[in-house]
Amino acid sequence: MASAESPRIVEYLDADHREGVVSLWNAAFGYATAHNEPGLVIDRKLATNDDLFLVALSGEGVVVGTVMAGYDGHRGWIYSLAVDEQFQRRGLGSELLSNAERRLEERGCVKINLQIADGNEDVEGFYRRNGYAVEKRISMGKRLLK
Numbered sequence: 001m002a003s004a005e006s007p008r009i010v011e012y013l014d015a016d017h018r019e020g021v022v023s024l025w026n027a028a029f030g031y032a033t034a035h036n037e038p039g040l041v042i043d044r045k046l047a048t049n050d051d052l053f054l055v056a057l058s059g060e061g062v063v064v065g066t067v068m069a070g071y072d073g074h075r076g077w078i079y080s081l082a083v084d085e086q087f088q089r090r091g092l093g094s095e096l097l098s099n100a101e102r103r104l105e106e107r108g109c110v111k112i113n114l115q116i117a118d119g120n121e122d123v124e125g126f127y128r129r130n131g132y133a134v135e136k137r138i139s140m141g142k143r144l145l146k
């Protein structure tokens with residue numbers, strides 16, 4: 001059961017949060033590709049040392065939400081937004097998102113982009129509610145690490 005106490009959002013701390021993040025991401029995303037393996041994603045994010053990796057903790061200190069953001073000086077990006085099923089539809093996803101947005105804005109970011117994976121189109125409603133719009137773009141990518 002979800003605790004009555006509202007989750008709090010803090011910066012990711014490797015010693016305390018890694019296990020919980022990996023377990024939440026495996027449940028929320030289910031990874032098909034090795035380069036997206038949670039442990040690797042966490043290691044690479046920590047190497048950037050940018051304080052743009054946040055977790056939501058339940059009253060018991062369990063990781064129940066995550067968001068990662070990135071800023072390259074031109075655009076901000078949102079990744080890995082996830083809320084434990086038991087804690088969904090209580091505003092926590094929106095809170096994580098706005099916390100990440102605030103941090104990007106503080107760095108001078110003027111525009112945020114994000115991608116929704118094929119098959120997860122339902123989540124578009126969530127982003128619309130949070131002020132995002134679908135933009136006509138062709139999304140392309142190139143894998144550098146084999």
Ligand SMILES: CC(C)(COP(=O)(O)OP(=O)(O)OC[C@H]1O[C@@H](n2cnc3c(N)ncnc32)[C@H](O)[C@@H]1OP(=O)(O)O)[C@@H](O)C(=O)NCCC(=O)NCCS
Nearest residue numbers: 028081082083088089090091092093094116122125126129
């Ligand atoms: C997307 C996600 C983070 C939303 O978290 P959440 O805490 O439930 O979101 P909120 O409670 O802040 O939702 C705010 C509003 O967004 C809308 N919304 C939320 N989830 C939605 C969904 N799955 N589909 C459509 N609209 C949704 C609702 O209007 C909601 O308000 P309401 O509950 O009053 O109706 C959560 O569903 C999740 O972790 N999903 C699995 C992982 C995922 O797909 N992440 C996004 C990758 S791009």
